[in-house]
Amino acid sequence: MGGATAALDYDAELMLRVKEGDGESFAQLLEKHRSPVVHFLYRMVQQQAVAEELAQEVFLRVYRSRGTYEPTAKFTTWLFRIATHLALNALRDGRNERSQERLDERSEDKPVLQVEDRRPSVEQTMVRQARLDEVRRAVAELPGKQRAAVLMHKYREMEYTQIAKVLNCSESAVKSLLFRAYETLRARLAHMA
Amino acid sequence: MKCPLEAREDREILVAYGSRALGGSDAELLEAHVESCAACREFVREQRAVWEALDGWEAPAVTADFDRRLFARIEGEISWWQRLWGRMGLRLVYGALPVTAVACLVLAGVLLDWPSPRRAPAPPVTTAHVESLQPDQVVHALDEMEVLDQFNRMMKPDGSTPRM
Numbered sequence: 007m008g009g010a011t012a013a014l015d016y017d018a019e020l021m022l023r024v025k026e027g028d029g030e031s032f033a034q035l036l037e038k039h040r041s042p043v044v045h046f047l048y049r050m051v052q053q054q055a056v057a058e059e060l061a062q063e064v065f066l067r068v069y070r071s072r073g074t075y076e077p078t079a080k081f082t083t084w085l086f087r088i089a090t091h092l093a094l095n096a097l098r099d100g101r102n103e104r105s106q107e108r109l110d111e112r113s114e115d116k117p118v119l120q121v122e123d124r125r126p127s128v129e130q131t132m133v134r135q136a137r138l139d140e141v142r143r144a145v146a147e148l149p150g151k152q153r154a155a156v157l158m159h160k161y162r163e164m165e166y167t168q169i170a171k172v173l174n175c176s177e178s179a180v181k182s183l184l185f186r187a188y189e190t191l192r193a194r195l196a197h198m199a
Numbered sequence: 200m201k202c203p204l205e206a207r208e209d210r211e212i213l214v215a216y217g218s219r220a221l222g223g224s225d226a227e228l229l230e231a232h233v234e235s236c237a238a239c240r241e242f243v244r245e246q247r248a249v250w251e252a253l254d255g256w257e258a259p260a261v262t263a264d265f266d267r268r269l270f271a272r273i274e275g276e277i278s279w280w281q282r283l284w285g286r287m288g289l290r291l292v293y294g295a296l297p298v299t300a301v302a303c304l305v306l307a308g309v310l311l312d313w314p315s316p317r318r319a320p321a322p323p324v325t326t327a328h329v330e331s332l333q334p335d336q337v338v339h340a341l342d343e344m345e346v347l348d349q350f351n352r353m354m355k356p357d358g359s360t361p362r363m
Contacts, residue, residue, distance in 0.1 A: 036266060044265070045258035054259055061261075062269050069273055134255070141252050159218075160253050181211050188214050191253075192245040199248030 017081035024072045032072075036065055039082070042162065043089050049157050050093040052146055060092045079171060086158065086172045094150045137198060144194040152187035159184055202236050213239060217246025 017038070023031035043064055048057035067088050145153060151173060158164040158172060166184075170177045204213060215221045216229045233239045 033266075036269070040265065041261055044261045048258045049256070054262075058262060058265060062265070062272060065269055066272055066276075070276070137252065138256060141256050145253075145256075156253075160250070185207065185211050185214060188218075188246060188249060191249045195252045196245035196248045198252045199244060 018077035021068075021072070021075050021081060022077065024069070025075050032069060035068070035081075039085055040065075043085065046086065046157055046162065047089055047093055049145065049161065050090075050150075050153060051096055052142060056096060060089070060096060063092055064089045080168065082162075083168055083171045086162070086164075087174070090154045090172055093154065097150045140198070141195060144191055147194075148187050148190060152183050152190075155180055155183040156187045156191070202238055204232070204236070204239055210242070213242050214246055217243045218250050219247075 017035065020031040020035050024035070040061070044057055044061045047060045047064075048054055051057055051060065064085065068085065145156070148156065154173065155169055158169050164172070166177045166180045170180045173180065173183075175183075204210060212221070212225075212229065213233075216226060216233070221229065233243050
């Protein structure tokens, strides 16, 4: 917890410096949060180009909001609230539809592209790719909010309270979202064990 | 024996346990129960399978020019006058102040000296005066007319009414 508080203070402090016109602090925030934001968005929309485009928009909004920024919440809560909002909008607009098409194509193409000399390696790669595609499909079929909750819970290790703040709902609603999401994922992926 | 964790709220604890998000005494208690309960053991096994499957999903690295593109967009958002302001700074202010002051004085002089257009005389306001008559006034007027009529008949014995 102490580390989290220190991180909160440091990120918020950096953002307050950005507010005062310090571009170097913005660069530090970008360096620290670039990958987590892009990776979260990538798993949300499942297309790298769209994820990076959305991540650019996230950081652009952070920069634009510097003048009115007040450290009322944890910086990452604010950051992921912007990211989730943009991702859910993109999903609603169908901007990731092409990603699903690409995913479908990849399932067929990948074994051909990944052919190597050693046969066991080819098989391993094929199995691994098939499992990965199955995971991606299962996540892609989750409703937007459930998907966001699972990704923040699993990959960002966020606590229920923070996920609730990001999604602007109650903690019990987050527990319910996660329960339903994992229920769906168990039905789809439990055989992988 | 009936499982005490059949309720959904309790299953949420099992999700946390299966996701290895539960620690301390809670985890120990659950571990003991899971070992003896087949349904919970299966639930936890499936949850751990999901957790491990998600572990295998790595996101690709961010492209190298991400920052460059972002800063280009930020730069593009800064308007031309902000950029000009940034370059010229206070020099522009100090240089422009005397010029602005002189321009203001000249403008004020011109405005004061400018002949104001004559105002066209306002057209006379014509209003219709409508007098309201009370009933007793009307009766009185009719009476007077009758008196006049009688007076006229007296003056003209042929009985013809005078033309109004």
